[in-house]
Amino acid sequence: MIDKNLELFDCGHRACGGCGAALAARLVTKAAGKDTIVVSATGCMEVFSTPYPETAWKVPWIHSLFENASAVASGIEASLKKQGRTEKVVIMAGDGATFDIGMICISGAFERGHDLTYICYDNEAYMNTGIQRSGATPYDASTTTSPAGKCSFGNKRPKKDMPQILAAHGAPYVATASIAYPADFMQKVEKAINTKGPCYVQVHAPCCTGWGFEGNQTVAIAKLAIETGLWVNFEMVDGKVVKAKKVVRKPVEEYLKTQKRFRHLFKPKRQDAEIAAIQAMADKNAEKYAIDIKLKKE
Amino acid sequence: MMEITEGSHAVAEAVKFCRPQVIAAYPITPQTHIVEALAEYVANCELDAEYITVENEFSALSACIGASAAGSRTYSATTSQGLALMFEVCFNVAGMRLPIVMSIANRALGAPLSIWNDQQDSISLRDSGWLQFYAEDNQEATDLHYIAYRVAEESSVLLPAFVCFDGFILSHTYEPIDMLTQDDIDRFLPKYTPSERLDAADPISFGMYATPEYYHEFRYEMDRALKESKAIIHKAGKEFGQMFGRDYSAMVEGYRLEDAETAIVALGSICGTTKDAIDEMRDEGKKVGLLKIRVFRPFPTEDVAKALLHVKRVAVLDKNISLGAKGAVTLEVKDALYNSGIPVKGYIIGLGGRDVRKKDIKEIVALVEKGQGDMFYGLRTEVL
Secondary structure, three states: OOOOOOOOEOOOOOOOOOOHHHHHHHHHHHHHOOOEEEEEOOOHHHHHHOEOOOOOEOOOEEEOOOOOHHHHHHHHHHHHHHHOOOOEEEEEEEHHHHHHOOHHHHHHHHHHOOOOEEEEEEOOOEOOOOOEOOOOOOOOOOOOOOOEEOOEEOOOOOOOOHHHHHHHOOOOEEEEEEOOOHHHHHHHHHHHHHOOOOEEEEEEOOOHHHHOOOHHHHHHHHHHHHHOOOOOOEEEEOOEEEEEOOEOOOOOHHHHOOOHHHHHHOOOOOOHHHHHHHHHHHHHHHHHHOOEOOOOOO | OEEEEEHHHHHHHHHHHOOOOEEEEOOOOOOHHHHHHHHHHHHOOOOOOEEEEOOOHHHHHHHHHHHHHOOOOEEEEEOHHHHHHOHHHHHHHHHOOOOOEEEEEEOOOOOOOOOOOOOHHHHOOOOOOOEEEEOOOHHHHHHHHHHHHHHHHOOOOOOOEEEEEEOOOOOOOEEEEEOOOHHHHHHHOOOOOOOOOOOOOOOOEEOOEOOOOOHHHHHHHHHHHHHHHHHHHHHHHHHHHHHHOOOOOOOEEEEOOOOOOEEEEEOOOHHHHHHHHHHHHHHOOOOEEEEEEOEEEOOOHHHHHHHHOOOOEEEEEEOOOOOOOOOHHHHHHHHHOOOOOOOEEEEEOOHHHOOOOHHHHHHHHHHHHOOOOOEEOOOOHHHO
């Protein structure tokens, strides 16, 4: 049972107002409870939550390096097993630490089958270093290393499909979630923690600073990602998609136009072909995960 | 009990007696026999440890961080490229004050690729905050593991330690070794009981980031702990000697040095060859002695100065080179003897497995007597 009143990620940390990742941390600790050891990768969350000598974490917490959170967690799990201890091991890492630099360590840890839960807070770029593209940055997003310009529409590639990659490792439970749906997210975290073996939850965590929107819009924008089909909340058990959140889909531009990172698709002139390409990605998602709710004809 | 054993197997057995609770390692020549032997111990229930077969050395030491922080005695072994891959993690382990012990079967670093011995690998990590022990033979290679855990885990130290022994020259050589027993080591090495660990019953944060207001002091405290570990090494080494007859209280060891006019300074297996060469030179009437350095970090500057102050000249053998400068040991010895007026010459020798023979040592003595040094010894000029 999740105790929604439990606060194990304390206030007073240095995150921006409206930080999706900070909300994710709070929800994860609620869902995981006190008997949890959290391993963080280097990144925004690590920096805003633990400026020495202060810490926001009321559970045992460790940070080592950018790319090794899965390996550190493997060692913790082995140590706990040896000592007969029962704490759960939860990794919290950003998309850069997950999709890119930490890929080898994650693959190793999942292949070895350690009993751990990996939460990737996905804000779709390297925010801590100043909004550079990662393997999780969406198509056409403008970042400081994939800037939109006279001959570029921003990031040239779609997101890497991490959930599929980890499912292919034999992960018993893989899920995507969104900070806009906290109850669903917490349930998924709880499920991942209570499933033996390496489990993965990727949570969409909008970044007001990096994406370019007002801090009071974080949840609304996360919701729009779901409603346009650009982000799909699903669950995979033993490699098979067993559930995906259905929506009455909105056109993708309703999501794109809310953020400065996609501004070049609308100004100085509307880029219909690019918007259509992104719409096609949402359509493909909708088909793949069967998320469309068919409205009855009036 | 005396046994004729391969160096790697002897080291593995010594590690077993230290009762590591978590081992994470990745195979690399010439370290492999150690990790294979440990895997066999675990498979046969002779060692009750979690053995994590990681995907590379970077993850090996990273997994050790987690295991050590969670409160387990932790072990790894590597060499050369593996240690280079661990570079980032090595600094992290020391900064987090985790007393991990790691065996280094010393090997050269590429390019060009070489699987053979020199000491460039561990020497290149001299600034990382790890203690560095160097073994002359396999007896010392085993014994130093017990000492390393004792010192590393001491509450005033809490720093990781390398136990270095020369790849192939020691790791793959069979020698008679007086193997201690589990009971012996249980008496010498207490159970690991860290005062701080990752524990839900008492949550703390490990590995936070430090602003310029704090970072400087973190480094100072590491340096202080490393320097103060000299006293702990002395104490542990002395106690070991009282219990088992082999005294490791000194960080440096003289051989026929008392009346020597020429001193050779070296670390590792080359000391054995040097001793034989010295015996022959002594028979010829040459007053030559050896100062063996057993602990390179912390560097025993005062001990080196004290041991060498009476000699007329010093020849330092370095199986490493700080390219563009000198060998690392030479630089330390020059520092120790600064203002003494004693000439110190360095000789880069035996890189990438080039054999070092008694006649090489004798030639170096002849060179230093002529005042020639600070050079690569034994260059094959025909291939340059």
